[in-house]
Amino acid sequence: MEQPTGGTDRTRALQVISRATNDLSRVGMPSARVDAEILAAHVLGVPRGRLALIDGFTDNQLAEFEALVVRRAGGEPVQHLVGSAGFRHLELAVGPGVFVPRPETELLAGWGVTLITVGETVVDLCSGSGAIALAVANEVPGARVYAVERSPAALTWLRRNAGARAAAGDAPIHVVEGDATDPAVLADLDGTVGAVLCNPPYVPAGAPVPADVAGHDPEDAVFAGGDGLAVIRPVIARAAALLRPGGVFGVEHDDSHGAAVPALLDASGCFTDIEDHRDLAGRPRYATATRVADCTP
Ligand SMILES: C[S@@+](CC[C@H](N)C(=O)[O-])C[C@H]1O[C@@H](n2cnc3c(N)ncnc32)[C@H](O)[C@@H]1O
Missing domain, CATH: 3.40.50.150 (Vaccinia Virus protein VP39)
Structure with a gap:
């Protein structure tokens, strides 16, 4: 995944999520934005609704997020990747x-x-x-x-x-x-x-x-x-x-x-x-x- 440059940690983190969204869209995932946000929230340990307030990814979190996005792009259900489904x-x-x-x-x-x-x-x-x-x-x-x-x-x-x-x-x-x-x-x-x-x-x-x-x-x-x-x-x-x-x-x-x-x-x-x-x-x-x-x- 191409890395964004410049801006605050939060801005950079939101750019990382946007780029993951684009990566998932490119391989035809219909709910790319939602998937990217769910994976980011999972890695960061925050509710999806609070992503706008995050401080940023640590290096380890970024690596984990990128690995999950690659698996999602390969077709694994987002719910399997995070281990749970809302119902x-x-x-x-x-x-x-x-x-x-x-x-x-x-x-x-x-x-x-x-x-x-x-x-x-x-x-x-x-x-x-x-x-x-x-x-x-x-x-x-x-x-x-x-x-x-x-x-x-x-x-x-x-x-x-x-x-x-x-x-x-x-x-x-x-x-x-x-x-x-x-x-x-x-x-x-x-x-x-x-x-x-x-x-x-x-x-x-x-x-x-x-x-x-x-x-x-x-x-x-x-x-x-x-x-x-x-x-x-x-x-x-x-x-x-x-x-x-x-x-x-x-x-x-x-x-x-x-x-x-x-x-x-x-x-x-x-x-x-x-x-x-x-x-x-x-x-x-x-x-x-x-x-x-x-x-x-
Ligand atoms: C479409 S899934 C629905 C699961 C769950 N009700 C839901 O809505 O998420 C259908 C489920 O029925 C189970 N199943 C299929 N045929 C069955 C049968 N004859 N008796 C009992 N379970 C069956 C499958 O193993 C599967 O877990």
Whole structure:
């Protein structure tokens, strides 16, 4: 990275960040400025919002920052480089083997949080790092939260995050190792659950994905059969079985599935109030529905 010359330490540090931004833009990173600022804040040990007030980089910090920018330019997710990802009010540990929680999923979690009441049982199917489950436990104290995940690597991160949040004072969640589509998993909760939330793998196999995703998010966290619905189909049946009448279901989906997922919910015969929701970019992103009283899942 070319070094800036002249000016105060702070000015020079901000120039270093700007040049890193340019380096990342040149290799096609869509959020180059944000990435450069997150990496700088990490190296300097300050919140990103305070970068304008920094004194400057020491030589060691500069070397560390430059090394991280090179790794980011090579496609490593910024969250892996700093070891954590923000999700609603939480900072969750992430790294190789676990899906990095995305801002669009915060909308689904937020939808759930507004509807879940104290004492309610909530199930997060396909929990990954635990993002949705832990956000619910954090924002709805008194909810009984279960997180189901199949991948051993993801479970290591999920257990670590669950432990950290419990140590921070949130109600402990129940981590369940198992297949979210298996009727035997959490069968003892069938008919009692107030909310099922799920961000499953949903990208159609073979669909192009950004370099960060392709090289770093686990394949079975991303792809779900030829049409991308291979996990959502059985998850709908599982949600219908878990929910009590009046319980709510929210499931994230591919932006090409804004009609298909509501149609699957409708076809199950177990849901009413079926609605599809858009993300902040205006793309169809998650479907929600309420469990009817009389249906056989
Ligand atoms: C898109 S990631 C979402 C993770 C997390 N919910 C989030 O929003 O960040 C999907 C997760 O589902 C897990 N998964 C895929 N198929 C599964 C299945 N049949 N049962 C349980 N977990 C599954 C993957 O290992 C991955 O952690």
